[in-house]
Amino acid sequence: MNYQDSDNGWLLRVRNLTKIYGDPISNSIQYTGPAHGTNICPETDAIVACAEINFDLYPGEVLGVVGESGSGKSTLVQLLYFDQMATGGEVHFKAIDEGKTNIVTLSNQRKRQARSSLMGMVYQNPRDGLNFNFSAGGNIAEKLLMAGNFHVGRIRERASFLLEKTEVPVKRMDNTPATFSGGMQQRVQISKAIANNPPLLFLDEVTSGLDVSVQAKVLDLIRHLQRELGVSMIVVSHDLAVIRMLTDRTLVMKNGRIVESGLTDQILQDPQHPYTQLLVSSLL
Amino acid sequence: MITESKFQQTYNFGFIDESTKKEIRRKLLKAVAIPGYQVPYSSPEMPIARGWGTGGLHATLSLIGPEDIFKIIDQGSDASVNACNLRDFVKRMTNCRTTFDTAEATLIQTRHRKPEEILTDKQIIVFQVPQPEPLRSVERYEFKTRLMHAEADYAKMWVSLYESYVKFGAIMQGAGYPVRVNGRYIMTPSPIPRWDVPNLSMAPCLHVFSAGREKRLHCVPPFTKVEPLEFEDVKFHVEDFGAITCAASGGDKAFMDEIYESETSRKFVMNDSNFMDKVRSGTRPPQRLFTNPTV
Amino acid sequence: MGYVAIKGGEDAIANANELVEFYRIKARTKPIELAQILGQFRLLIDKIMGEGSLYAPEHAALVLKQNEGDVFESAFMLRAYRATLQRRYYSEKLATREMFVRRRISSAFREIPGGQILGPTRDYSQRLLDARLVTETMGDIDAFLGEFEAKLDRSSLHGVPTLSKVIDLLQSEGLLREVEADTNRRVVDITREAVKFPAPRSAALQMLARAETGGIMSLAYSAQRGFGSAHATVGELRVGEVPVRVRDARGRVRLIGRIRVTEAEMISKIKTQKKDPVPYLSLGYGLCFGQNETKAISMGILDRTMRSGGDAPCQTQEFVLYHTEGIESYGFTNHLKLPHYVTFQSGLNNLRQAVERKEKNRGNLGFGSKPAPQKINQPAS
Numbered sequence: 038m039n040y041q042d043s044d045n046g047w048l049l050r051v052r053n054l055t056k057i058y059g060d061p062i063s064n065s066i067q068y069t070g071p072a073h074g075t076n077i078c079p080e081t082d083a084i085v086a087c088a089e090i091n092f093d094l095y096p097g098e099v100l101g102v103v104g105e106s107g108s109g110k111s112t113l114v115q116l117l118y119f120d121q122m123a124t125g126g127e128v129h130f131k132a133i134d135e136g137k138t139n140i141v142t143l144s145n146q147r148k149r150q151a152r153s154s155l156m157g158m159v160y161q162n163p164r165d166g167l168n169f170n171f172s173a174g175g176n177i178a179e180k181l182l183m184a185g186n187f188h189v190g191r192i193r194e195r196a197s198f199l200l201e202k203t204e205v206p207v208k209r210m211d212n213t214p215a216t217f218s219g220g221m222q223q224r225v226q227i228s229k230a231i232a233n234n235p236p237l238l239f240l241d242e243v244t245s246g247l248d249v250s251v252q253a254k255v256l257d258l259i260r261h262l263q264r265e266l267g268v269s270m271i272v273v274s275h276d277l278a279v280i281r282m283l284t285d286r287t288l289v290m291k292n293g294r295i296v297e298s299g300l301t302d303q304i305l306q307d308p309q310h311p312y313t314q315l316l317v318s319s320l321l
Numbered sequence: 322m323i324t325e326s327k328f329q330q331t332y333n334f335g336f337i338d339e340s341t342k343k344e345i346r347r348k349l350l351k352a353v354a355i356p357g358y359q360v361p362y363s364s365p366e367m368p369i370a371r372g373w374g375t376g377g378l379h380a381t382l383s384l385i386g387p388e389d390i391f392k393i394i395d396q397g398s399d400a401s402v403n404a405c406n407l408r409d410f411v412k413r414m415t416n417c418r419t420t421f422d423t424a425e426a427t428l429i430q431t432r433h434r435k436p437e438e439i440l441t442d443k444q445i446i447v448f449q450v451p452q453p454e455p456l457r458s459v460e461r462y463e464f465k466t467r468l469m470h471a472e473a474d475y476a477k478m479w480v481s482l483y484e485s486y487v488k489f490g491a492i493m494q495g496a497g498y499p500v501r502v503n504g505r506y507i508m509t510p511s512p513i514p515r516w517d518v519p520n521l522s523m524a525p526c527l528h529v530f531s532a533g534r535e536k537r538l539h540c541v542p543p544f545t546k547v548e549p550l551e552f553e554d555v556k557f558h559v560e561d562f563g564a565i566t567c568a569a570s571g572g573d574k575a576f577m578d579e580i581y582e583s584e585t586s587r588k589f590v591m592n593d594s595n596f597m598d599k600v601r602s603g604t605r606p607p608q609r610l611f612t613n614p615t616v
Numbered sequence: 617m618g619y620v621a622i623k624g625g626e627d628a629i630a631n632a633n634e635l636v637e638f639y640r641i642k643a644r645t646k647p648i649e650l651a652q653i654l655g656q657f658r659l660l661i662d663k664i665m666g667e668g669s670l671y672a673p674e675h676a677a678l679v680l681k682q683n684e685g686d687v688f689e690s691a692f693m694l695r696a697y698r699a700t701l702q703r704r705y706y707s708e709k710l711a712t713r714e715m716f717v718r719r720r721i722s723s724a725f726r727e728i729p730g731g732q733i734l735g736p737t738r739d740y741s742q743r744l745l746d747a748r749l750v751t752e753t754m755g756d757i758d759a760f761l762g763e764f765e766a767k768l769d770r771s772s773l774h775g776v777p778t779l780s781k782v783i784d785l786l787q788s789e790g791l792l793r794e795v796e797a798d799t800n801r802r803v804v805d806i807t808r809e810a811v812k813f814p815a816p817r818s819a820a821l822q823m824l825a826r827a828e829t830g831g832i833m834s835l836a837y838s839a840q841r842g843f844g845s846a847h848a849t850v851g852e853l854r855v856g857e858v859p860v861r862v863r864d865a866r867g868r869v870r871l872i873g874r875i876r877v878t879e880a881e882m883i884s885k886i887k888t889q890k891k892d893p894v895p896y897l898s899l900g901y902g903l904c905f906g907q908n909e910t911k912a913i914s915m916g917i918l919d920r921t922m923r924s925g926g927d928a929p930c931q932t933q934e935f936v937l938y939h940t941e942g943i944e945s946y947g948f949t950n951h952l953k954l955p956h957y958v959t960f961q962s963g964l965n966n967l968r969q970a971v972e973r974k975e976k977n978r979g980n981l982g983f984g985s986k987p988a989p990q991k992i993n994q995p996a997s
Contacts, residue, residue, distance in 0.1 A: 146472045153476075168480075175484045182479040188553040189486055211487050332700065344808075361810035365699040370692065371947025373954065396958045403954055405625035433958045451951070462934055464813040490973045495963035514962040534944045536810035560965040579961060592958060 048269050049094040049117075049237060050136065054126035056112050059083035061124075069292065071312065076109065076293040086112040087293045090126065096236070099263060099270045101284030101301060103277060103316065109293040110273045114239040116141070117271070118158045119148040130155070132236050153183035157230030161242035163222035166229065167214050173200065173225045174210040180232035199228035203258060220251035224258065231266065238263075241273045256282055277320040281305060289313045335382040336414040341365055345383040345538075349529060352540040357502030358470070359453050364536040374407050375533030377430045377449035381411060384445060384529075385428055390418045392426035397434040397576070397592035404432070423595050424606065433496065435517040437575050437596040438606040440526035442543055448511040450532035453539060455499045455509040475507055478550070486555050498557070501548045502541055510541075515549070515559045516576040519611035522547035556614045567591045572600035574610055640684050653677040662876070662906020663687065667942050668694025669807075669826040670701075671875050671905055688946045691828075695943050699807075705862035706805075708869060712858055712879050712903070714778055719907075720854040722782045724883060728852075730779035735855065736907075782852040783881055786897060793886055793896035795923045813934045820922060820937060824915040825904050828942025835930045835940065836914035839921045844928030846917050848900060851883040855907045879903045882916030887924075 057065060065078040069085040076085045087109035094100050102110040115121045117128060123141040130140050132155045133147075140151065152158075160166040167176050177196040186192055197207045203224040205217075214222050223243055230238055240259065244252040260283060263270055272283050280287055280301060287304050289297040289312065297310040308314045333339065341363060348362040367375045385391065393408045395401035399421040407430065408419055420426050423438045432449040440446060456466040459477040469475065478499065485493050496512040500521070510518055511530055521528060521541050528541040541547055549557035566573045568580070568588040575596060577589040591597035599606055641647075654661060654677045664676045668691040675697065679690040719735025722728050734740075748756075786792045800816035811819050824832060839846035857874040864870050880902035885895045900920030902912035921930040922937075929935050939945060 146474075149472065149474060168477075171480055171484055172487060174487065175480050178483045179476050179480045182483070183476045187479075189483060189555045191554075192483065336700070338700070338702065361812060363808050364810060365807065366692075366696045366943065367699070368693070368696040370950060371944040372949075372951030373947060375947075396955050400625040401955060402625045402628055405629055409626075409629075432954075433956075451948070462813075464934065467812075489970050490977070491966065491969060493966050493970070495966050496959035512956075512959045512962075514958055516962075534948055560962055561969070576958070577961075578957060579964070592961075 045093065046095060047093040047136075048096045048098075048131050050127075050129040051090055051092050051094075051117070052127045052129075054090040054113070054116060054128060054141075055088040055124045056086040056109075056116055056121060057083050057088070057124045058086060061085070070294045071291045071296050074292065076107065085293045087116070087290070089294060092288060092295070092298065094237075094269055094271065096269055097267045098286065099272060099284045101280035101287040102271060102273045102290060103275065103280050103287055104290035105275060107292075108290040110275075110290050111241050112293075113290070114158070114241050114271055114273050118156055118239050119152060120158075130237070149183070153180055154233050155235050155237065157232075157235045157238045159223065159226045159230050159238070159240045159243045161245050163214060163219070163226055166226040167222065169213055169215040171213065172211045173205065173214050173217070173228075176214065176225060177229050177232050180229055184233045195232065196228070199232060200225070202262070203228045204254075218251075219247050220255060223247065223255055227255075227258065227262070231262065231268070234266065234268075236269060238268050238270045239273070240270060242275065244279060245274070245276070259283060277305070277316055289316070332414055334387075334415060335385055336367070336410075337365065337379070337382050342383040345379055348538060349380065349383070349540065352529070352538055353527070353542045355506075356542055356545050357500075357506030357508040357539055359508075359537040359539045361536055362538055364533050367533070369407065369410065371534040372451060373403060374430070374432060374449045376531035376535075376538065377432070377447050377533070378407065378411070379533055380447045380529045380531040380538060381428060381430045382414065384447070385411070385415055385417060387415070387417065389415075389427045390420050390425055391415075391428050391430070392420050392423065392595075393430040394434060394436070394594070395432040397436075397578075398594040400594065421595050421598075423593075433512050433514075434576070434593065435513055435520050435528075437591075437593045437608050438599075439609055440524065442525040444526045446526055446528055448513070448528065448530045450509070450511040450530045450537075451534075452497075453509060453530065453532040453535050453537040455497075455507050470506060473505065478507060482550060482552070486552075492551070492555065492557070499550050501550060503545050504548075506539075507550070508539060508541075508547075510547070514576055515557070516611075518547070518549050518557070519559070520609055558613045559611050561613065562589070565589045567597060567600070570597045570601040572597070572605065574608070575600075648681055650674060650677040650681065653680055659907060660685075660687070662908050663829060663911075664690045664694060666905040666908055666911060667691035667826060667828055668698065670694050670698040688828075688942065692943050692946060695826075707872075708861040708863060710858050710860065710877070710903075712854065712877070713781060715854060715856040715858045715877075715879075716874075717779055717854055717856040718876075719856070720779060720852065721850065722852045723850040724782060724852075725785075728782050729785075737909075779854075781881070783883075783899065786851075786883070791897050793898055795886060795898045795920070811937070815933060815937065817919070817923070820933060821901065821903075821915075821919060823937045823941065824902070824918060826942075827911075827915075827937075827940040828945070829908060829911045829914070831940035831942060831945070832914040832918055832936075833910055835936055836917040836921075839917055839928070839930040844921050844926055844930040845924065846884060846900075846921050846930070848882040848884045848917050848920065850913065851881040851899065853878070853880050853909060853912065855879075855909070876906050877903055878906065878908050878912040880909070880912035880916040882913065882920060884920055 060081045061078060061083040062081055065081065065083050065085055066088050068078055069076050078085060090113060102113060104110045112121065116123045127139040128141050129136045133140050133151055158166060174193060174196045177199060178192045181192050181195060197210055200207050200210055205221055205224045205228065214225050217225065244255050247255060256279060272280065274280055284301045287298065287301045288295050289304065289310060291312045297304065297313045304313060305317055308317045335342065344363055348360045352358065352360045364379060367378050369375055369378060391411055393404045395404035398404065411417065412419055423436045427443060428445050430447045435446065454466055456469055456478055459481050460466050460469065482492050496514050497509050498515045498518050499507055500510055500518060502508045510521055523544050523546060525543050527543055529538065530540065531538040551557040560576065562577050564573065565577055567577065567590050569590045572591060575591045575593060578592045580588050580590055591600065596606065654673055660680065661673050661676045664680065664687060665671055665673065668676065676694055679693040683689040683693065717733060719737060720733045722732065783792060802816045803818045804816060806819050806822045811823065855878045857876050859871055859874050861869050861871050882900040882902065883897050884900065886898040888895050900916040902915030902919065904911045904915065918930060918936055922933045924931055
């Protein structure tokens with residue numbers, strides 16, 4: 038499959054994206070996957086975290102990625118956000134070189150530019166996304182500074198606007214997120230992620246560490262922001278309720294592979310793959 | 322048993338052996354070619370303690386020739402004890418002429434000041450540097466700071482300046498204010514006061530910064546842009562001495578030392594001792610002054 | 617104008633130097649002969665040669681005398697002297713299997729081929745003051761030496777064999793493995809190029825061999841107490857003389873002398889892998905000039921912890937190597953005595969302005985005021 042196959046208006050196009058840890062052999066991919074019930078190569082112990090990942094993401098679309106832990110879903114977004122180096126495959130992003138460049142091969146400097154201005158990431162653990170040595174405002178400022186905004190007044194305006202938007206008391210802007218509740222830390226992470234209005238946002242188990250009551254509020258906020266900003270999102274979760282609430286389309290992953298994909302409603306109503314059926318039945 | 326002659330020895334011109342000098346000169350050329358970039362170098366031990374100007378001596382002694390006229394200052398003063406000791410060492414190892422006169426010197430070694438008097442394209446100034454890494458305050462590991470420089474990843478540095486403003490209402494960095502050189506590398510100008518920082522930019526002389534203990538040297542070549550890190554609305558300021566005049570020379574508009582002769586009497590004198598002598602004798606030399614922005 | 621003392625610095629230095637000389641000899645006792653220092657301060661000489669990075673006992677004795685016994689200053693002076701010497705050769709690899717062994721122990725086995733040789737050690741002595749030394753005379757020394765030498769069987773001295781190594785036992789059984797992370801085998805000369813991190817093991821070992829004994833002991837001790845993991849066993853500790861050889865211009869290997877060294881081979885387990893879940897053994901290596909067992913053992917522990925991964929101080933190469941470099945840490949710690957009034961003034965200026973701002977802003981909260989809301993799709997420019 039070539040990335041130019043058909044231009045159906047995609048924003049992000051992923052082809053054959055693969056990540057393997059350890060020493061792979063040529064058969065590592067063949068020996069792993071859902072058919073084998075494992076992502077560990079039996080010969081070398083190499084871990085095929087994800088392989089043969091293909092999908093398109095469209096502007097304004099929310100794509101869910103669901104699967105159990107170890108299915109490769111978090112690795113997938115970490116590859117797209119350049120937290121990890123892909124072992125192989127292609128990723129094209131319309132916002133970078135009009136989609137002509139395979140962005141996994143960009144220089145570190147350009148990857149950093151892309152991360153700061155064109156993408157946002159919200160991690161399950163706020164410590165991965167926030168620097169607790171800096172204030173909440175400083176964390177947001179980091180994104181704005183990297184995008185070339187060097188006006189303290191405007192930085193603070195923007196930061197307080199974002200915090201207000203994400204329902205964090207603005208008077209706490211100059212405190213470190215270490216003193217915030219879990220829900221508030223996630224809100225600060227979201228503010229930081231959307232600071233430069235990126236066209237693409239990754240959410241990795243953002244509500245998994247939160248109390249149920251707080252979860253609902255944060256999900257509400259995300260849905261609201263998505264509509265207002267029209268941003269494309271990839272939402273990773275093990276929780277089908279989150280997927281149902283947020284996403285239009287869903288990929289189901291198991292043992293590092295996509296086993297099923299389709300409209301979220303369809304998948305929930307009529308799951309095809311036995312693994313998806315299991316997931317759905319446990320939800321109901 | 323050992324005879325005394327075993328311990329007698331003669332020294333090479335400039336103390337350092339020629340092959341090491343050559344190595345240091347090559348590294349200096351590299352540093353000139355990549356303004357603001359920290360070049361690792363061998364940094365042999367000197368008979369002066371680490372942290373007391375060994376890096377400055379490496380640069381000085383590999384640059385100095387028999388015709389050079391050498392000046393050395395510490396905290397602005399030719400008479401400071403460590404300056405005297407290093408001057409004596411350089412003189413013994415080179416037999417060069419030494420001077421206190423900033424204008425006469427061809428090679429100036431300094432700790433924590435650039436002279437007030439404008440240096441010319443015939444002069445080289447060598448700064449002693451305790452910590453060459455401007456990012457050390459935000460990243461303690463060198464293998465990481467090297468990557469950050471390579472990729473111009475200076476976000477953390479900027480956020481720390483932002484945080485300083487938020488906490489204190491100003492960027493509180495005193496001496497050693499971080500600068501960007503030639504639009505690329507962030508560099509420490511060594512712990513010179515902010516007063517001296519604007520004088521590094523587009524200056525006719527060559528600035529060599531040498532950190533012996535840390536084994537790194539970097540340069541600001543002549544006529545190279547040096548910009549203190551500042552925001553559009555939170556600007557870099559030099560130390561403000563207001564209308565203070567020097568108690569010894571009557572002059573103003575120079576970096577001042579605060580002197581206490583008793584618990585109650587505070588007065589100010591010019592820090593640059595040679596500059597003050599010249600002001601006192603009525604021949605104030607040309608000087609480049611920076612005016613603080615009014616924001 | 618008492619402050620503007622143009623000649624003040626030079627005079628002060630001259631006076632200080634004179635006072636140092638006065639304090640060195642003011643007790644008006646018999647000058648210490650270098651032979652005495654060499655003869656009776658053997659371990660001190662060894663320590664200074666190690667940290668000074670120069671095998672020159674007589675020079676070490678001289679600097680000790682010159683510096684009134686200050687170990688830091690003496691090691692520093694020896695190191696500075698070393699930098700002035702021409703480097704004609706790099707030696708061939710030292711072969712410690714060829715060591716003329718004075719002392720050699722293993723804690724890993726009860727009996728080892730060639731036997732445990734306790735040699736000269738205070739390990740099993742009671743640390744009580746020996747009042748006899750207060751009145752020790754040349755006669756006492758002669759008497760002891762006469763008796764001691766009479767006991768020696770001189771004919772057996774020629775037959776002292778070189779000893780195989782304890783690690784050979786483990787090696788032949790296939791129980792020793794390389795530490796996984798050890799891949800950079802480039803041999804650098806740390807006195808000719810600045811170390812960059814991550815540093816190859818050759819650079820790390822050189823830096824440890826020159827490191828300040830107390831510094832590496834602290835970090836090695838921290839590893840044993842649980843800040844990092846090191847459950848090390850002394851595989852073998854040997855002290856003795858080894859031949860030093862160089863290759864001359866014609867390519868012939870020439871013996872140029874013998875030096876006394878202490879070598880420690882510390883054994884610990886390596887991390888197991890799924891493929892091969894055997895907790896094999898690995899070596900941490902220590903070697904230093906003279907008899908300095910504390911240093912060799914500490915070095916052996918740190919050589920291993922620095923390659924084990926993890927972020928405890930003893931596992932962090934940059935942390936261990938930079939901060940145990942005695943000459944540099946000694947110099948920089950003492951440089952704080954230099955005047956810093958320019959930097960201090962610069963900070964003071966900021967501080968006073970901060971106080972002023974506080975007065976002005978009394979009643980306000982913080983420096984950032986809450987600005988008016990902004991439209992959401994307007995990017996921060």
